[in-house]
Amino acid sequence: MNALLRGESIRMPMIFETLPTTPTSEELIDKAFSRATRAGRAKSGIQAQQSMLQTASNILSDNLQNIVTAWPDFEEVDPFYYELADAVVNVDEIRKSLSEIQWASRKTKDIGREYQGKLRGDINYARKVRKQGFARLASIVEEVEDDLDRINAARNDLRDLPDIDPADPTVVVAGYPNVGKSSFVNTITNARNEIAEYPFTTKGIHVGHFERDHIRYQIVDTPGLLDRPADERNGIESQAVSALTHLADCILFFVDPSAYCGYPLDAQLELRDSVEEQFGDVPVLTVCNKSDLSTDVEADLYMSIEEDENVTGTLDAAVEAIGYEPELPFDG
Template identity: 30%
Template structure:
């Protein structure tokens, strides 16, 4: 064995009997007992080889290694709510009920048992009651904020319903006011509970308790309208019919007062209001048809007038939202008698616009009030004098090509309409 190797082994081997290490209670670290022999030592640290080499012209050359590409973290898409979010809204209590229930419960809070000193007991009672009042007012508000959905995560159909039913921005504005009230109640409640806990006398604790109670009550009453507005929003949205996206939907569309609601009453379980004035339908009305043990949806929608989208009212926009966001087949209803208040010429223009916009929908055309139309097809028609094209003349005579003539009074054509709709539904011809 060479001298270098022998020295290396001597340095490596250190007899354990020659070195004693002890912990000192007086000094930090380690010390050696006196009189003991210490040999030089060498510490080796073994590392794993992490470099790869290749032979280049008889020499080892390290290969530059690039860090493995880490898979990019995929952003988890936010899952949109399915329809039906409005039916899951929490029950909102009237503001007056929340306030007086909170006051009643807070005043029942007693001081912690075992406190003998009168001043300490009174300040403990005051702080506990103010804390209880703050929680009884703030917890319902917090629950409302947590359980009312964020509009941007809703299904596009229900998002449209919020905007068109409540007005653009009103939903967020009311929730913002409720949230601001919650923060103010918590802030003021903590402040006055802390002041009461720091009282030095019984009288001071009583005064601060009374002051804190009045302050919290005044703040809540001042902003209580936000809670009542949220209550009205919950009632309005909860009354919206639930639409199942997995169930095919037959949507009745047409000008106001052409007879859509009457057809819904006959074809389905829906019972919409039927009156002889425009915009009878003030929202989406839902009915159902059961065919071969399968259930299908039928919706009645507000009527459409001849005007551009910017001039449409919220009821008309609601109809367009249904057609845009729900998997629907369209049952378009025409009234060529002129009694509905919209001339056949204007109905034709509305029809062509809607048909082109929603060309991907399955389509059934129905001419209503056929009993009146067949008796006097011309003299009740009021036109604006524009030159009629061949297509317009054909439309005035019998509606669009292939339209079914129906009459609610004589029940003519109703079976045919029912057969058409059942055929579409049972053969799964809806385009989702």
């Protein structure tokens, strides 16, 4: 059961939202050298040059390191969030950029030590050496300018990922447009306040919650993703669907046998079959919605949201299919 296996991963529905802004190379250099100038004013002679060099080196090294450590270890990110992140920003590219910034952090520290050892002799020579050290420091930071820009752009994109907790048992609602998916989610949850657009869909993901036996369940409607055949999805959408395979514990696939939704029943059932194939062992329950108009389809459940018929029963069936049992503390 997917939900029971997620406990080993970090629970992080908000982890990307808290990523700090990444400064540009110019901002880092200006910050380091202005602080160094102030530090130099507090001393005189060679000591002033030593203080300036040490301050600039420390600020650059520490700030670059802070950029790296602010990011999560992607090896520990829940597979759901890993694949969503990879769909939006390409995780391998982010790792490479973080590695380059880590290198720059170490290099600026090393340059500071190297040039400290050269600061001797008369003040004019020491000032010349310190300026050479500053030039080397600036060159290292400029070398990772593109990496800093890439990290900040990724941070901005990832802040828009959905606030979904992969540890919660989750029902995913699928089916063609206009078959009643959003109406169902809105009816059983407070999802009207939880609708947002994300980089992999222009229509927004609907996320709601409900409780059964003191257990919190998520229910997710994904317009733009699971409402059309796989060959009509772009690359980002396909990877977002792949991420959902790590999230879903049960899928309610809605069909409208009356075809009032605008799609023939055969096409709806073909989409259902493709969803079943893509989600592997996840239980998929076929829900005949609008049963007040037609029940001319073989389905697991028959329901009419319009007539308030079997809405609760459909939800009960999803909960039963998930079979979630929370881990209880060891007694005795």
